[in-house]
Amino acid sequence: MPQTIYEKYGGFSAISRVVMTFYEMALDSDQIGDYFAEVDMARLIDHQTKFISSLLGGPASFSDERLETVHRALAITHDDFDEMGALLKDALEQHGLSEPDVRATLAAIESKRNVIVHRDAA
Amino acid sequence: MSIAAINEQLLRAVGVGIAVVRASDLGFVFHNQLFAEWFGTPGPDAALTDAIEGLQPDDLGPLCDEGLRYSAELKIKRKRRTLVFAINISQASHLNEALLVVECQNITRIRELESMIDSYSAMVERNTRELEREKERVERLLLNLMPRSVYEEFKTFGVVTPQLYPKVSVVMLDFVNFTDFASRTDPTVTLGELNDIFTAFDRIVEQYGCERIKTIGDAYLAVSGMPEPAPDHATAVAHCATRFLRYLDRRNQSHQHKWQARIGLGTGSAVGSVVGIQKYVYDVFGPAVNLASRLQVFANPMKIVAPDEMKEALSEEFRVTDIGLEDIKGIGEVHLVNVGDELGARQPSGRF
Numbered sequence: 001m002p003q004t005i006y007e008k009y010g011g012f013s014a015i016s017r018v019v020m021t022f023y024e025m026a027l028d029s030d031q032i033g034d035y036f037a038e039v040d041m042a043r044l045i046d047h048q049t050k051f052i053s054s055l056l057g058g059p060a061s062f063s064d065e066r067l068e069t070v071h072r073a074l075a076i077t078h079d080d081f082d083e084m085g086a087l088l089k090d091a092l093e094q095h096g097l098s099e100p101d102v103r104a105t106l107a108a109i110e111s112k113r114n115v116i117v118h119r120d121a122a
Numbered sequence: 123m124s125i126a127a128i129n130e131q132l133l134r135a136v137g138v139g140i141a142v143v144r145a146s147d148l149g150f151v152f153h154n155q156l157f158a159e160w161f162g163t164p165g166p167d168a169a170l171t172d173a174i175e176g177l178q179p180d181d182l183g184p185l186c187d188e189g190l191r192y193s194a195e196l197k198i199k200r201k202r203r204t205l206v207f208a209i210n211i212s213q214a215s216h217l218n219e220a221l222l223v224v225e226c227q228n229i230t231r232i233r234e235l236e237s238m239i240d241s242y243s244a245m246v247e248r249n250t251r252e253l254e255r256e257k258e259r260v261e262r263l264l265l266n267l268m269p270r271s272v273y274e275e276f277k278t279f280g281v282v283t284p285q286l287y288p289k290v291s292v293v294m295l296d297f298v299n300f301t302d303f304a305s306r307t308d309p310t311v312t313l314g315e316l317n318d319i320f321t322a323f324d325r326i327v328e329q330y331g332c333e334r335i336k337t338i339g340d341a342y343l344a345v346s347g348m349p350e351p352a353p354d355h356a357t358a359v360a361h362c363a364t365r366f367l368r369y370l371d372r373r374n375q376s377h378q379h380k381w382q383a384r385i386g387l388g389t390g391s392a393v394g395s396v397v398g399i400q401k402y403v404y405d406v407f408g409p410a411v412n413l414a415s416r417l418q419v420f421a422n423p424m425k426i427v428a429p430d431e432m433k434e435a436l437s438e439e440f441r442v443t444d445i446g447l448e449d450i451k452g453i454g455e456v457h458l459v460n461v462g463d464e465l466g467a468r469q470p471s472g473r474f
Contacts, residue, residue: 012242016238020231020234027201027202027203033202034202036202037202041203041204041230041234042233042234042236042237042238043237045234045238046237046238046241049238050241050245059245059249060245
């Protein structure tokens with residue numbers, strides 16, 4: 001079996017570091033920072049680590065239905081989603097993922113765009 | 123550099139937020155950079171309780187009076203972030219003035235990591251439980267394919283050594299006109315019938331401590347005396363045989379499809395082993411199996427035929443009648459007996 005990106009960089013511990021860096025940046029972002037102002041960060045980091053892990057071949061799974069349910073009330077726009085992608089790219093690069101792996105990760109996230117972005121969003 | 127200067131530098135450089143306040147009015151005597159970063163630079167008249175929101179003057183009461191150490195965990199909002207601080211306050215004094223030393227550690231990340239560890243260990247435990255269940259399922263499946271002792275050997279060594287069992291008895295059953303029935307009936311009905319009957323047979327076989335080896339189409343093969351030796355292997359298979367027939371008899375009275383079977387018994391030696399590497403089949407070979415198979419063909423519908431050598435073992439518990447010398451294909455001339463009803467209809471539970 002070919003090695004997944006998840007395994008290649010060292011599993012949960014590596015992904016969780018990326019996720020923590022990502023949220024540090026996200027909290028400072030004026031575009032999307034407010035989404036995270038009132039949430040339980042520990043839980044969010046935990047979920048996000050599992051989510052990213054699942055996209056990269058790790059042992060966790062999220063259904064699209066669940067993703068949609070948790071994001072629906074937030075009315076996330078395409079601009080928000082783009083900003084998130086840019087910050088995540090930054091975080092992935094900071095943690096030394098190779099360029100093709102960064103691209104693969106972002107493509108995996110991109111595939112969830114229509115689940116995460118609010119349906120009525122422009 | 124004086125010790126005092128070193129101490130002060132140390133207090134400034136250390137990765138803990140530190141402040142020193144007067145016990146009397148909680149006014150600041152000293153604070154380091156980190157403390158200011160977290161709680162803002164205290165003004166000249168600010169008290170500790172102003173700087174650290176969530177800290178009440180009442181909390182510090184007992185500390186000043188009784189010299190206790192105050193420890194707490196405080197959550198503080200800082201521009202979208204909720205930070206968690208561990209705060210320790212202890213008493214000190216300088217030049218006869220009572221002071222409080224306040225140490226603050228940012229434990230936000232530690233709390234985040236702790237909750238992540240909890241969540242992952244829960245996930246790992248869940249996965250482990252699933253694996254465990256899966257393992258049990260596989261084990262149950264394999265136990266259907268081979269006897270437990272053989273399975274244990276297989277599990278430990280990865281292979282099963284073919285083993286010769288010198289004294290076993292075999293019961294082989296086959297239905298009369300099965301091919302005919304199967305050809306004019308819906309296959310699902312045929313299968314349903316077989317499933318129903320064989321399940322009942324399995325129960326009977328288990329009751330008498332025998333081992334069902336396999337079914338081939340409509341044929342049913344079970345043994346006694348392997349892999350565990352059984353001194354009463356001959357009577358065990360005969361009991362199975364008579365119960366099979368009795369079950370069919372009773373079933374025929376209430377079911378649409380009437381089944382008739384021929385049964386052959388055999389005794390002697392047999393070899394048992396797992397055949398195949400990818401597709402495991404536990405199978406038995408040997409004279410006892412061949413004999414039972416041939417005699418089954420020879421038997422009349424709803425009759426049990428056994429070789430004469432089983433007569434002695436069986437005659438105490440069964441109505442055994444001589445058939446005589448018969449030429450059996452592939453084996454030669456054999457003295458045969460017919461095994462009839464159980465004498466005194468002993469209950470199987472009596473054996474245990």
